[in-house]
Amino acid sequence: MSVLAPPPPAAAEVFGAALDDAIRYAELLATAGVERGLIGPRETERLWDRHLLNCAVVAEAVGPDATVVDVGSGAGLPGVPLALARPDLRVVFLEPMERRCVFLREVVEALGATSRMSVLRGRAPDAGMGRDGLRWDVAVARAVAPLERLGGMLLPVVQPGGVMLAMRGSRVDEELAEARDGLHSQGWREMQVLLCGKDRLTEPTRLVSAVRVADDVGRGGGDRHDGRQRERRGQTAREQQRRARGRACST
Template sequence: MVPVYNPPSVAPEVFGAGFELARVYADLLATAGVERGLIGPREADRLWERHLLNSAVVAEAIDQAAAVVDVGSGAGLPGIPLALARPDLRVTLLEPMQRRCLFLQEAVGRLGLEGRVTVLRGRAPDAAATVETHAFDVCLARALAPLERLGAMLLPMVKPGGVMLALRGAGVVEELSIARGELEAQGWRDVAVVKCGVGRVTDPTTVLRAVHAAPQPGRRQGSGKTRETRRGREAQRAGGRARST
């Protein structure tokens, strides 16, 4: 196995007792991950900063003993680094592609994580048919979809009071200014951009955090698009009645 260059000095602090396993995982990504096309060849030299540490510091935003789902897990990012840094978490890696699931299963076995990390093949929109609805305390997604679509996909999977953590790029503030109304209409509250790893890693991770609001009695949650469609139909009916008088 070709070893990955020495990890940053902060890595043992971030991963704690899971640091040596994090090194094994980094080597696995740099070899089998690259060979199978899960990680780009140019990513091998920056696996620690860009992928492992970037994922692991998100643990700051997750409560103890949480049930977590990593949606669109790919090569196991951010789910596996989180599981290594936080042995109290129960993590499900949700991934639709079979070849990626095979890699994830091999990685979980190699790292000895079988007892608390589960690999599940499936797509986020169909997850309600695969796992128990509202099964998770935390839903994670790393650059998976536009915020409006992401919120609609993840809401059925998160318990009321649970959180969505979306790892985003530098443009998330502008993205949120456009998507905030739709996210709130879907049933998310306390929507905000937070930084994880400040003072610990060179490039802190930017995360969109939102809480699944408990449905109010007698009120159904739904997307803004659904309501807009309903209003459009009502307007059409009103126009038809006006023309018929």
């Protein structure tokens, strides 16, 4: 197994006061994560650039004090780096496989972050369906499904006016062009490509951003996050996203 490289200079800027926690998470990925088959052994050489920093800069596209669900979290990417880079966020790792959930719970405990990170075993469509379905301000996903299918998976867990942030590869513009009509029919609007980390990373992180229409027919009233009822914020997720776009560049 490869030795974990030290964090690059950009890590201190991206993670700030949470850099030590980011190092601890990288160590867990390079040891227990590899041993349990959650991440490939060859990935340890590029954990920082390809995984931690690549995921952490998604924070540029998330508004303040948002609730976030990381769908298909796996080993905690992008959710853990995002939560470390943005201590104002409350992040839930939604993952269907128990062995991955066990690892994620260990990560949360090791980072002492139980007040703002939590693990929920399940699948996105199931978690969001029905009157008691769970919803968040922002849903993030990395390498989960083709874009149009992903939109259908994420829609139930995003509250009206909330945002989908889908991490994609170099074909992101083509993917969005191909999926745009399908996403629109599902109920997504304001679809665009965002580039995050342009001034910090050699290769920026590419996101497809879309806003869920404020149409709650058949879903029942009231917002649910982390299984708890809460009052609506004066500032909607849509307004938060517009503020966040000042920090992320649109192509």
